[in-house]
Amino acid sequence: MVGPFGGVTAAQLLQSAMQHPDRLGEPVALTVNFAAPVADGEIRFLARPVRTNRSTQHWIIEAHQPSGVVSTATAVFAVRRETWSALEAVMPADVPAPDAVPRTPPREVPAWLRHYDMRFVDGPFPDVFDEQEQTHSRSCLWLRDLPERPLDFASLTLMSNVFVPRIFIRRHRRSLAGTVSLTTYFHADSALLAQVGSGHVLGVAKALNYRHGYFDQTGELWSPDGQLLVSTHQLVYFKD
């Protein structure tokens, strides 16, 4: 991959708005663009609430390093109310419980994988790059922070980016790939997050289309009892 785990940068960008004294409500939408690899060393986050309405707030957030802007983000925060609610997305059926799925042995590289308990039901990262092209790139896994900690908006943001570039699963081929833009919609509010606590969540991901150096993939994070916590989409750069 091109740089360090983009999920960390995305969560830091969000967190810089979360911790801002003028913050209103909770995040409902976040888009992060990865403009350059984050280098070891100082990084500064600049979060600006550019419009605050009665129940919504709009943010522009930038991450700066000595080399210039390394990431940009926009976020929408909102004060939510209870309303009619309904689910149209479909949680995968017949998925065994987390305890019934062996934990995937952590790989040495990348290092961030060691911070997750991952239990793949389908579509793990390939053990060998045998260049046997697959017909699809779907993954389904149980996922939990290591060490355990209660879910919050930062960890949901990180988890939105644990779905490694689908091209590795599709092509079983070593290549350069990195997220350029990541969008996450938060269906969960803090009350729902508190209900889920520090248990496993179910993650699913798939690619849509690979063309001329870029592809897109889409993912969902589900609570064990079938609540959609997050939907997430990203555009990924790749080299042949």
Place this chain on the structure above:
Amino acid sequence: MVGPFGGVTAAQLLQSAMQHPDRLGEPVALTVNFAAPVADGEIRFLARPVRTNRSTQHWIIEAHQPSGVVSTATAVFAVRRETWSALEAVMPADVPAPDAVPRTPPREVPAWLRHYDMRFVDGPFPDVFDEQEQTHSRSCLWLRDLPERPLDFASLTLMSNVFVPRIFIRRHRRSLAGTVSLTTYFHADSALLAQVGSGHVLGVAKALNYRHGYFDQTGELWSPDGQLLVSTHQLVYFKD
């Protein structure tokens, strides 16, 4: 709906980067946040290329009116190369050709509908709000500019937002709803757009989850010969 057609604002935001003298390549990702209704009168677009790499460029774009910031956007532009390509998303099968589907009579309101030739195969905007809740909110339609004009990135952006809030199709109920965040990934480059020309494109859309005042929906625009031109996602505010 809350304001004028957000597709126009989204296309204007993109266009302000397209027309910038420092622009590199073509758009691959665009996210627009609708911060406030656009009022009749002056609107200024401020497009800043915040990072230019060898083959990618990152933009922050703002739309200002006397009331303040009304929209924000980020965009990623890129110089693309031919690579291995593959499609995983599935175009709807058994869709009759555009000529075999009657044109949906244009409604008076909203006015922007008159600027499209729309031929619904499934999931039209309800004729009456009979409050009969449906089991899903999927739409499938052939779509073309009126008057006819060749597809470009601006029109693809507009078309990304023609999928009216899914809640109307799901609930058949009059309510307030408006897009707060719209993300579009461009799989089409200008060469592919030139191939499609001014013909109809096939649009599909569906909702994922409605919860506590917000829902998300996802859409695709396909060329008649089965190329995915755009995938698009949005978060929508709604009132009961």
